[in-house]
Amino acid sequence: MALAPVWIAGAGMTPFGIHRDLTVKQLTAQAVREALADASATTKDVEAVFFANTTQSPLEGQHMVPGQIAVRELGIQGVPVVNVENACASGASAFHLAVAYVRSGAADVVLAVGAEKMNVEDRALAMSVFDGAYDVSAPEELARVLRHLGGEADRPAGPSSSFMDIYAAMARNHMDTYGTTQRQLAVIAEKNHRHSVDNHRAHYRKPMNADEVLAARALAFPLTVPMCAPITDGAAAVLVCSERGLARLGSTASVRVLASALATGSDRDFTTFEGHVSGVAARRAYEQAGLGPEAVDVAEVHDATAFGELLQLEVLGLFGPGEAAAAGERGATSIGGALPVNPSGGLVSKGHPLAATGLGQIFELTEQLRGRAGARQVSSARVALAENGGGFHRGEEAVASVVMLGAQ
Incomplete structure (x- = not known):
């Protein structure tokens, strides 16, 4: 069975390294804003978010809803936000779910984002x-x-x-x-x-x-x-789109999934x-x-x-x-x-x-x-x-x- 075409309209990534003065929210914001700008999109275009994180729970006590907290202040509000934990494959799993969500017809513009702040005082x-x-x-x-x-x-x-x-x-x-x-x-x-x-x-x-x-x-x-x-600390984000989503954004994405x-x-x-x-x-x-x-x-x-x-x-x-x-x-x-x-x-x-x-x-x-x-x-x-x-x-x-x- 032929799968519906899915495209990467935009991608963003912070520098990876030690970011003692930045929070998970701030790292997330950097990567998401770059991905949206790359796609000539705004937060209002995002119809769903799959947010990946593995360490904020044990390191900071943020045991639940990290994604909702991380993206809300960006202006991504009201849409489905799903938190993804799949060990070191969490980011790729968030991407996989975003692709499946778009292919299913549930949405046309979906954001996958992963963020970690792992460098803490207690080594x-x-x-x-x-x-x-x-x-x-x-x-x-x-x-x-x-x-x-x-x-x-x-x-x-x-x-x-x-x-x-x-x-x-x-x-x-x-x-x-x-x-x-x-x-x-x-x-x-x-x-x-x-x-x-x-x-x-x-x-x-x-x-x-x-x-x-x-x-x-x-x-x-x-x-x-x-x-x-x-x-390492850092964040990365990818905006996944259907052909209809690309047309809505006016994007000429050059990378197909x-x-x-x-x-x-x-x-x-x-x-x-x-x-x-x-x-x-x-x-x-x-x-x-x-x-x-x-x-x-x-x-x-x-x-x-x-x-x-x-x-x-x-x-x-x-x-x-x-x-x-x-x-x-x-x-x-x-x-x-x-x-x-x-x-x-x-x-x-x-x-x-x-x-x-x-x-x-x-x-x-x-x-x-x-x-x-x-x-x-x-x-x-x-x-x-x-x-x-x-x-x-x-x-x-x-x-x-x-x-x-x-x-x-």
Whole structure:
């Protein structure tokens, strides 16, 4: 069945970084105003809002209605506002719901927005939010899965989230299976730190070479700090429209939503790629778009660690199992290579304000498809893919989103 066409009319994003003097409301306002201006729209044009946030509840005590509070002062009033929490995939999930809402005919102009203020005085509290992204009723199950995946590993003293242990165990499993090396992970981090230099919205803009990455503070082997995403504040917003909505705005949107797919993990042999949640979402997206992985010109994938990028490239079918590390070494995933990945700098360098991350990926790819990415521009980009994962359950991400966009 053919799906009704949906377009991105506008996108906005704050700089990602540490914003101690800004609130969730203020970050939201910056991103929304930029997205509306990009679409030549006003708040009066917005017919519904899907608002993503994961940390305001534990960090600030705003346990309910954060979206209504964040957008009301902008002048978005009276319309449906739905709050979305889906771990690190919250922003992509808000986008998915906005696309579905428009395709259903319920509205013609819908806003998806994600915002986080994660840098608070209590650093331990900020780190603790990640402990709510797996099954808290069965911590022994998480420990068992990690031992099965990657064996035992020393965890040096110093702050880090529980997800660094998760990614480290997955990385060790990949190393044992395919011979992947720690230096190959450092090369991925080097590439993303290099890409972020030309992104004025990125949390980090300092280049690092592989030797510097390897010499940095160690986390659970094989990860070091520069291989991992920082604690970041920021917001991103995307205005999604039907063709009727575009006509009403007088917009000439140049980016079409080719596919948006969500998947949830399932019981399987989690030491293999078969049935991986991101692969399930990707297959749905490829079917919706009528395109395969070979059609993708540029991708933004969920590199909460450098290993996360490697894993997703293989699960998504962009490279074969065990092939992504070597591709990174030969420059295939760098800007100018065969398939540029994370030209924004990725989560490792651009930053990872959890619920804003998926929408930040879509912002970057919208810029790429419009030819507005400046020094980061991927030549002749026509088809883009964003993968955003969240949480962890029984050996893989609890949820995965794959979005495909096309230039018109």
